[in-house]
Amino acid sequence: MTRGDLRSSAWRRIFHNVYADARLDLSHRSRCRAAASWLFPPGCAVAGRSAVALYGGVSPRADDPVEVLVQPASRFGPLAGLLIHVAPWREGEVRLVDGCAVTTPVRTCWDLASWLDLVNAVALIDSLRHVGAVDLPELEHYLATHRGERGWRRFAQAVSLSDAGAESPPESQLRVRLVEAGLPRPVTQHVIERAGRFVARVDLAWPELKIAIEYDGLWHHDPDQFHRDRQRLNSMLGDDWIVLHVTSKRMRENFDTFLTEVRTALLSRTRARA
Structure with a gap:
């Protein structure tokens, strides 16, 4: 297949050098899987709002950037269509979901509290709690083991305001x-x-x-x-x-x-x- 073929109306460009059949109805989750399958080097994981979508919570719009957490040594990005955050993670804070490396639900909540304002962070944590991806004891345990670290106060506030009963952002x-x-x-x-x-x-x-x-x-x-x-x-x-x-x-x-x-x-x- 040539670049001329890919420029035809039969194909849709998703990311740099990544294309999909134009007839496909691509969701944000589909774009997450495409990015993880074809773009990520070692030391990268789907994170933030995109991780919420992969766990069955509220999803960004289909064409919103895929959020990625990158280990400091990875040297990945910038790349159009991705929103890249650089930070280390501990062993066990990334797992495979639909074949994608994704931050665990509790680590995702920590990142949301770090990256977003309180109102929007709580809304997404609520979404993860509502679908059962994470529960309050898990969040409180994570908080206890990370107390004193940079960002723990923001996380504590977001957790205290979260509610599994909420049904929409x-x-x-x-x-x-x-x-x-x-x-x-x-x-x-x-x-x-x-x-x-x-x-x-x-x-x-x-x-x-x-x-x-x-x-x-x-x-x-x-x-x-x-x-x-x-x-x-x-x-x-x-x-x-x-x-x-x-x-x-x-x-x-x-x-x-x-x-x-x-x-x-x-x-x-x-x-x-x-």
């Missing part, structure tokens, strides 16, 4: 932002019952105060889902619940006002109980 980001703003930590995916029967499950809640927060995401593209969500929320209101809604747009552009609304609801219910 926006919900995780919302929860962390509420806690960072000084609000009590809400419960994730709280189930509301009436006389022992299921009424609704809400994204975040302070059950003792009967206050819930719903993150309104892509459901509004589905009229049937919209109807079901509104029906269950109406049922909650009959039990004296306060339900606050927030959208991605509001989180980006008007979060301070939303915080004020949440604080007001918490304060009014707290005073009513006093």
